[in-house]
Amino acid sequence: xxxxxxxxxxxxxxxxxxxxxxxxHTKQESxxxxxxxxxxxLKQFQSGTIIATGYGRHLAQKHFADEVITEIKAHxxxxxxxxxxxxxxxxVGGQDCKVISLTQAGKVSNFQMNDKCxxxxxxxxxxxxxxxxxxxxxxxxxxLESGQDxxxxxxxxxxAESEVISMKNSGIPAADxxxxxxxxxxxxxxxxxNRIGHGDEIVFSGGVANNSCIVQLLESKIGAxxxxxxxxxLVGAIGAAIHAGKSAVNCG
Amino acid sequence: xxxxxFEVKAYPEMWESLGMxxxxxxxxxxxxxxxxxxxxxxxxxxxxxxxxxxxxxxxxFGGRIKEMLEVKKTGKPIVGTFCVYIPEEVVVAAGGVCVxxxxxxxxxxxxxxxxxxxxxxPMVKSAYGFKAGRICPYFQVVDFVYGETTCDAKKKTWxxxxxxxxxxxxxIPQMKKKRDKQLWLEEVKDFxxxxxxxxxxxxxxxxxxxxxxxxxxxxxxxxRLTRLRANHPAPISGKDGLLIEQIAFYDEPVRFxxxxxxxxxxxxxxxxxxxxxxxxxxxxxxxxxxxxxxPNWKVHNLIETxxxxxxxxxxCIGSRYFKDLIDESKVDVDxxxxxxxxxxxxxxxxxxxxxxxxxxxxxxxxxxxNAQGILHYSLQFCHTYNIEEIKIREACEKYEIPYLSIESDxxxxxxxxxxxxxxxxxxxxREQ
Numbered sequence: 001x002x003x004x005x006x007x008x009x010x011x012x013x014x015x016x017x018x019x020x021x022x023x024x025h026t027k028q029e030s031x032x033x034x035x036x037x038x039x040x041x042l043k044q045f046q047s048g049t050i051i052a053t054g055y056g057r058h059l060a061q062k063h064f065a066d067e068v069i070t071e072i073k074a075h076x077x078x079x080x081x082x083x084x085x086x087x088x089x090x091x092v093g094g095q096d097c098k099v100i101s102l103t104q105a106g107k108v109s110n111f112q113m114n115d116k117c118x119x120x121x122x123x124x125x126x127x128x129x130x131x132x133x134x135x136x137x138x139x140x141x142x143x144l145e146s147g148q149d150x151x152x153x154x155x156x157x158x159x160a161e162s163e164v165i166s167m168k169n170s171g172i173p174a175a176d177x178x179x180x181x182x183x184x185x186x187x188x189x190x191x192x193x194n195r196i197g198h199g200d201e202i203v204f205s206g207g208v209a210n211n212s213c214i215v216q217l218l219e220s221k222i223g224a225x226x227x228x229x230x231x232x233x234l235v236g237a238i239g240a241a242i243h244a245g246k247s248a249v250n251c252g
Numbered sequence: 253x254x255x256x257x258f259e260v261k262a263y264p265e266m267w268e269s270l271g272m273x274x275x276x277x278x279x280x281x282x283x284x285x286x287x288x289x290x291x292x293x294x295x296x297x298x299x300x301x302x303x304x305x306x307x308x309x310x311x312x313f314g315g316r317i318k319e320m321l322e323v324k325k326t327g328k329p330i331v332g333t334f335c336v337y338i339p340e341e342v343v344v345a346a347g348g349v350c351v352x353x354x355x356x357x358x359x360x361x362x363x364x365x366x367x368x369x370x371x372x373x374p375m376v377k378s379a380y381g382f383k384a385g386r387i388c389p390y391f392q393v394v395d396f397v398y399g400e401t402t403c404d405a406k407k408k409t410w411x412x413x414x415x416x417x418x419x420x421x422x423x424i425p426q427m428k429k430k431r432d433k434q435l436w437l438e439e440v441k442d443f444x445x446x447x448x449x450x451x452x453x454x455x456x457x458x459x460x461x462x463x464x465x466x467x468x469x470x471x472x473x474x475x476r477l478t479r480l481r482a483n484h485p486a487p488i489s490g491k492d493g494l495l496i497e498q499i500a501f502y503d504e505p506v507r508f509x510x511x512x513x514x515x516x517x518x519x520x521x522x523x524x525x526x527x528x529x530x531x532x533x534x535x536x537x538x539x540x541x542x543x544x545x546x547p548n549w550k551v552h553n554l555i556e557t558x559x560x561x562x563x564x565x566x567x568c569i570g571s572r573y574f575k576d577l578i579d580e581s582k583v584d585v586d587x588x589x590x591x592x593x594x595x596x597x598x599x600x601x602x603x604x605x606x607x608x609x610x611x612x613x614x615x616x617x618x619x620x621x622n623a624q625g626i627l628h629y630s631l632q633f634c635h636t637y638n639i640e641e642i643k644i645r646e647a648c649e650k651y652e653i654p655y656l657s658i659e660s661d662x663x664x665x666x667x668x669x670x671x672x673x674x675x676x677x678x679x680x681x682r683e684q
Contacts, residue, residue: 055668072676096669108680113673115659115666 001048004240005041005065006074007034007056010094010122011207014041015237016048017245022081025234030056035063049244053236055095069243071236072100072111078239079203080106082229088198090189090218090226091235092208094122097189099196112196119155120188122208127157128181131164132174140213143178150180155188179213186217193222201225205235258293258306260285263314270317270392277387280359281313284547291549295489295556297529299522301515302492308499316502317389320349324393329450332394332417334379335402336568336599337424339440339592341578344505345455345463346447352501353397354388355379356545358662363387367412372405373633374661375545380409383416390502391417395450398443400424402603403636420446426604428597437593444589460588464578470505471574473512478571480519481563482621485528486536487519490562491552497569498546530561535681538623540566540614540644542631548662551629551670558675564621566614567629572599575613602636610640611647618653625654625681627674632661654681 001023006013012034015025026044031037034056042050042064051067052060053074061068071091079089080102089100097120101110118124129139150172154160160181167177185208193202202224208214209232219226229235260281267274288309308316324330329348331338340350354360360381361374367384368377382388391397396418399410413419422439425432448454474497481493496512522528537560539551544567552562565571576598579591600610618626628644630637641657648655656677660666 055672070672070676070679072672073679107683108676111673111676113669115669 001046002241002244003042003045003048003050004074004237004242004244005038005050005052005054005060006071006234006236006240007038007052007054007060008093008236009055009096011233012038012041012054012056013234013237014038014045015234015241016045017238017241020245022238022241025231025237027233035059039064051240051244053240066244069240072098072108074236074239074243075205076100076102076106076108076239077242078235078237079205079229081238081242082235083201083203083227086201086203086227088193088196088202090193090202090204091206092121092189092204092214093206093233093236097121097192097206097208099192099198101196101198110196112192114188114192118157119160120185120192122206124157124160125181125185125208125211127161128164128178131161132168132178132181134174134178139178140182140211142175143182143213144216146173146175146179148173148176148179149183150176152177152180152184155184160184182211182213182217186214186221189214189218190221198222198224201227204228205232207233209233258285258289258310260288260312261310261314263317266314266317266321267389270389271386272389272392273386276385277313277389280357280387283359284309284312287547287549291553292491292495295491295529297527298492299488299515299518299529301511301518302488304511304514305492305495305499308503309495312502313389316504317393319504320351320390320393323347323349324395327451329396329447330394331447332390332397333399334375334397334406335400335424336573337400337402337596337601338398338422339443339596340505341460341463341467341592342440342444342447342455343463344466345459346451346453347459348447348451349504351390351394352545353379353390353394354382354545356548356662357382358664360385360387361662368409371633372409373403373631375543375631376403376405376409378545378662380413383413396420396446398422402601403634405633424601424603428604433593433597436597437589440589440593440596455585457583457585457588460585461580461583464580464588464592466505466509468577468580470500470509470512471577473509473516474500474574476516477512477519478564478574478621480516480523483523483528484536484622485530485532485534486561486563487522487528488515489529489556490537490539490565491549491556493562494544494549494552494565494569495546497565497573498544500573501546501569530559535560535625535678536563536621536623537561538564538566538618538621538626539570539629540617540626541629541641542634542637543568543570544629545569550660550662550664550667551627551658551674554667554671554674555627555678558671558678560678560681563623564617566617568601571613571617572601602640607640608643611643614644615647615651624684625656625677627677628655628657630657630659632659654684 052065364381
């Protein structure tokens, strides 16, 4: 069995692959001891080669993983599993966002990551949703209902939150503000994609790809088709599991 | 010196006499010792001759300061600098000491931010903070600081620093036309006059000729070390290479050249036995960009912890400092200053426009060092290097050189992000 563990900043994901087929997967919010938690999550699987990725990859290697790969490589492998011809990947996770370019053969040719702040990431959307009284799953659909283009100027999570509060207090409807928040994230992601360059199609992975408003706004912003795999938040774990099949430390 | 018992030696009485904040400084001394032993002494397979350089770190706040005080007692000048443009040959000709001052640590930045704007270069802030907080013995020993006009942050900070320590400024031209060389030559002459005033002595052609040889020898020793690092597998780690380049700015130049050459002898021996400091499979990285002032070992440490080896630094603390030599054949002061100026005008700092020579130099060093990828490093708010990075990136794209650009400061907060980027870059190289 090939096991991939993605110890992300907000959640831990595990994927199991046998004979190129994704057997099962599981996901939990990261707790205080992510390596222990990941090991508990792995208990439900048969033993196999374990590849760790994500922020906690080195901690995992210290405790149980056979090898580590970066999130960049994991997403490259995972995205190709769903879309074998993909050349550009946008991954927006809990605390960072990245754009990865692949060669025709699927090797990483270039990548960009956001700098040391949460702007344009899942955490940014979460905080904005809370301050507007939405759950994260309602947030995107609420924004889709608004037809108004209001702008949020600040990309800093802390400043944007106070901007949202003053918008609320000036009587702007919550749905319009929600849309403004989405537009600001999309404008940042579009900037990263344009900087690195992209074709007619991009693969969108990470938990934020579950947000249909982001997907829709992004398509119109960059003028390309945005393909979202069935479980976008699992792409990293799946990529790690795929790598387990190629790994030199394969122990069956 | 093992990891357990290494420490940077304390000289509280001497520090007291230099007017330092002893209690606070002693904490930074302990911290430097801990970071150094963790980052350096834990390395495997280090050359034995690194012992001398480890010793210089142990005595960085003591032994070397004492030597400088001895020189100072004889009325010779101690000149502090922050840039490879300040002609140290002139100071050495006067029997004095030219020392690159501290500016590579996060610890002094809060002192600077009490007065300087926060959004400026960390090196400038760190340097100013060392003086403002009285936490750098070198700053306390110098007769004066010689600043330059390589960037706006430095240029304007010198005006504020002058309130704390006499700070003179050399005007660096921004282009390389004939009249720019003339300007620089005049500046060098003014510098010589200022140094002569402090020591009350006129520099003779013999003095200057000897000094040119001394500093040429130091630069030649560093060139030799760089050539040896080009071998595969590399005989010495990039961290150690960087450390030596950093120490070049404060050690006594004759002894330093001797010790670097002794180390090079050992490395040649290693090469004969085909024993490197890393496995042959370790990716070879060249670092290019802004200087990494002691104790800024952040990027090298990340690269080498991830299993690669740094083989070259195209930087002011690196090849830009030692790639060019001065013609030793001149026998009168005017001619000597003329060839000295020629040498200094070859420095390809990004403060010049245009500066395409640097792009060629980066490509040349990439080839010479047998590297497999280039990591461009720019300090935050260093506009000239950050913008010039575009041309370096384009050149790497053109020649299909694996390339990663990072922008960072001295704080540890982005280490996780940088680690991911660097590891992904190494994955890219390994898959090629």
